[in-house]
Amino acid sequence: MTKIKYDFGSGRSDPATFPVAALQAAATKVIEEQAEALTQYPGDLGHAGMRTAMAQRELDREGISIDPNHLLLTNGSMQGVTLTAEALQENHGDTVLVEEYCYPGTLSAYRSLKYDMVGIPLDEGGMCPDAVERELDRLNKENRLPKFIYTISTYQNPTGFVMPRARRLQIIEMAKHYGVPIVEDNCYADVHYDGPLEPAFYALDDDPNQIYLCSLSKILAPGLRLGYIYARPPMLEKIMGRRHDAGSNYLAAAIAAEFYQGGIQKHAKATNPVLKEKRDLTLQGLEAELGDICVWSEPVGGLFIWVRLPDDVDTKALRPMALEQGVNFLPGQSFHYQRKHVPYLRLAFGHLTLEQISVGLPILARCIKSCRGSNEARGFDSLFGETFK
Numbered sequence: 001m002t003k004i005k006y007d008f009g010s011g012r013s014d015p016a017t018f019p020v021a022a023l024q025a026a027a028t029k030v031i032e033e034q035a036e037a038l039t040q041y042p043g044d045l046g047h048a049g050m051r052t053a054m055a056q057r058e059l060d061r062e063g064i065s066i067d068p069n070h071l072l073l074t075n076g077s078m079q080g081v082t083l084t085a086e087a088l089q090e091n092h093g094d095t096v097l098v099e100e101y102c103y104p105g106t107l108s109a110y111r112s113l114k115y116d117m118v119g120i121p122l123d124e125g126g127m128c129p130d131a132v133e134r135e136l137d138r139l140n141k142e143n144r145l146p147k148f149i150y151t152i153s154t155y156q157n158p159t160g161f162v163m164p165r166a167r168r169l170q171i172i173e174m175a176k177h178y179g180v181p182i183v184e185d186n187c188y189a190d191v192h193y194d195g196p197l198e199p200a201f202y203a204l205d206d207d208p209n210q211i212y213l214c215s216l217s218k219i220l221a222p223g224l225r226l227g228y229i230y231a232r233p234p235m236l237e238k239i240m241g242r243r244h245d246a247g248s249n250y251l252a253a254a255i256a257a258e259f260y261q262g263g264i265q266k267h268a269k270a271t272n273p274v275l276k277e278k279r280d281l282t283l284q285g286l287e288a289e290l291g292d293i294c295v296w297s298e299p300v301g302g303l304f305i306w307v308r309l310p311d312d313v314d315t316k317a318l319r320p321m322a323l324e325q326g327v328n329f330l331p332g333q334s335f336h337y338q339r340k341h342v343p344y345l346r347l348a349f350g351h352l353t354l355e356q357i358s359v360g361l362p363i364l365a366r367c368i369k370s371c372r373g374s375n376e377a378r379g380f381d382s383l384f385g386e387t388f389k
C-alpha cells in the first residue's frame, strides 16, 4: 500500500505547536504535588482544578458563569456523545435529529445504540430551522418525538459553518415548545480565526434540559482524551447514572489544569494563527486547482473545508485513486447520516505542513479531474443549491 504523504483526512491541530516543555514541567509539578490524589479513584465529576479551568474557559468565551460542579470530565467529547445518547434513550428505535452531514463518530455511536436518525438539511448557517420545525411537527404527530437534537453548531464538522445567533434562538424555541433537549457539541469553538463569535446554546437560554459537550482535543491534542459535559441537575444525574468507568484520567486532567493556569486563550492565541495560515493556503490552492469545477466552504474557524464535487465525479473511484498517490481525505459518504454516496469531500488542514498542503492539493485535483465523465465547468454555484444544467 502507498504511504500517505498528504493526509487531509484527520481533524487534528498543528503538531508543531504542541507545548512539550510546558506540559513536561506541569507533569513534574502535579505528580509531586498531587501524588496522594493520584493514588485514588477520581470520582464521577473528575479533577476539580480541571473543572474550574474549563468553567473559566466557558466564562471567557461565553460570558456566562457556570458551576464547576455541573461539569463532568470525560474521555474526550466522544464519551460525552455516547453517555448523553445512552442517558436520553428509552428504547431502541428512538428518534434523534442530526445534521444531514455530521461527525462520523457521532453517527456510528447513534447507529450502534440503534437510534433512528432523522437528518436535517444544512445550509451556510447550519441546520435549516424550517426542516427542524417540519420534522418535529411530523414526529410529534407520529408520537415519536426525538429524544434530543444533536448539533455541531460552531465550525460544524464537516462543513465548517457557524449557526448564527438568530437561528440558534429559533431552534431553542422549537425545542422548548416540544420539550426536546438540545445536545450541543462545541469542540471547535476556540479554534477561531476571524469574524464574530456566536454564542453557545446554553449562553442563550437557561433551560436545564440543554446539554453541552466540549473537549481539549482540537485546541491541545486528542491524545490527552480530555473532554467534558456541562449539564444541570436533574439532567446531570441522569447522565452520571450511565457512567460506570470510575471516572476520567486524573493525571491528564491535573497536567492540563496546571498548563491552563492563566486560561486557555494564551495557547489558543499562539496556535490559531498557525492554523489560519493553513486554512488560507488550502483555500488558495482550491481556487487555483479546482475553481472552475468545485465550490467549497470558507470556514471562519475549525479544521475543515467542505468541497462540492461535480456530479459526474465517480466518488467511489476517487478515494482509492487518491490514496494510491499518497493523498488522503474523507469522502462525503462518511458524513452522511444514511451513508449515501454524495458528491462532496472533506479536507482537514490542521496537522499538515504548508508544504504538504501546497504539494498535496494539485495531486488531489488531478485525481478529481480524472474521475470525471466530462471536462465541463461546474453546474452549480453554491454548496447545497440545485444544479442548473
Ligand SMILES: Cc1ncc(COP(=O)(O)O)c(C=O)c1O
Residues within 6 Å of the ligand: 011, 075, 076, 077, 078, 079, 081, 103, 105, 152, 157, 185, 187, 214, 215, 216, 217, 222, 226, 227
Ligand atoms: C464534532 C465532534 N465531536 C466529537 C469529536 C471527538 O472528539 P474527542 O477527541 O474530544 O473525543 C470530534 C472529533 O473529530 C468531532 O468532530
